[in-house]
Amino acid sequence: MEVQFLYSLITGIFIGGVAGYLGSLMITKRMALVGDALGHVALPGVALALIYGFNVSLGAVPALILGIILIWLFEMRTKLPMEALTGIVFTASVAIAFLFLPEEKVSTALIGDISQVGFWDTLVSAILCIFTFLVLRKIFSKIILANLSENLAKVEHIKVERYNFIYLVCIAIVVALGIKVTGSLLMGALVITPAAAARNFSRNLFQYSFGALLIGGISCLLGILAFKFFNLPAGPLTVLVASLIFLISLIFKKG
Structure with a gap:
């Protein structure tokens, strides 16, 4: 290999x-679409990273840091739901990106390219x-x-x-990190679909959270193996594997 x-x-x-x-955690907190x-x-x-030829995760970090700081500040100032504020920042970001993203780089930006990672990418990703x-x-x-009660949380200091x-x-x-695997378009599915499947399998919070971890890892493993054998993009294949596991999990869901 x-x-x-x-x-x-x-x-x-x-x-x-x-x-x-x-x-x-995001599903429990009713923030399923925030990852997306x-x-x-x-x-x-990501667009800047692709244009200038450096790691897409490094390119994503400053954009994300700026984005979450804006969301956090807006939340404290306006008291609007975090999902609404995230939506405002996300649409502005997409508009900015497509002003200068080259057409030939669109596919990599949207669905990722895991095949380009090297030793240092792997080491840094594992540590993070x-x-x-x-x-x-x-x-x-x-x-x-x-999430259950902000006032109760404050009472608990x-x-x-x-x-x-x-x-x-x-x-x-x-x-x-996930943009390497699925790109920006499918990132939400990598976060939410394994957790949604685990919720159907699990009977308590521990099984739910660690089941989601296991399903997420298996989805990426099988998706990347499928990429190797079928020569199709790894990101969409990973999401399809996770979606298939979710469909299987419906069999175990109790009414």
Whole structure:
């Protein structure tokens, strides 16, 4: 097996796993579409990375950081729902990106290209995925409590604004990494579909969150293997695998 392909597999499994774990929190927090929207927020940075020939995740990071800071500030100033604010920032970002994104780069920006990752991409992705997973695990219960009752969370001395910001940063990291696998167009599916499938399989919160992690990793593994054998884009194949697992999970869903 080619070393390059192994790098793609390892990178995809790590990213898919942490994306699924994040998705379990996002669905619980009723923010299922935020991951998809932030994938589009990253587009201006991705476009610049493709034009100037550097790593798309590095390009996505500053665009995402700017985007989440704007969303966070708007939320504190306006008290509008986070999904609405994310939608405003995401549409503006897409408009900016398509002003200068070359036509020949559109496919890579929208559906990704996992085949180009190297050793350092894999190492950095693995480290960031592990770090993000540990942070998410640490804040998981606090975010859930704040979602149930912000007042109760404040009584428990949980600084809701701070944890929301940390949560948004984690989303930004996962989105920046996931763009390698699925591109900006399908990033939301990589986050949400494994978590939705896990919800049908699981009976408690632990099974739900770690089931989403497992399904996310398996989806990327099988999607990238299918890319190798069928020579079709890995991003759409990964999303189709996750969608198939979701359909299978409906059999186990209790009414």
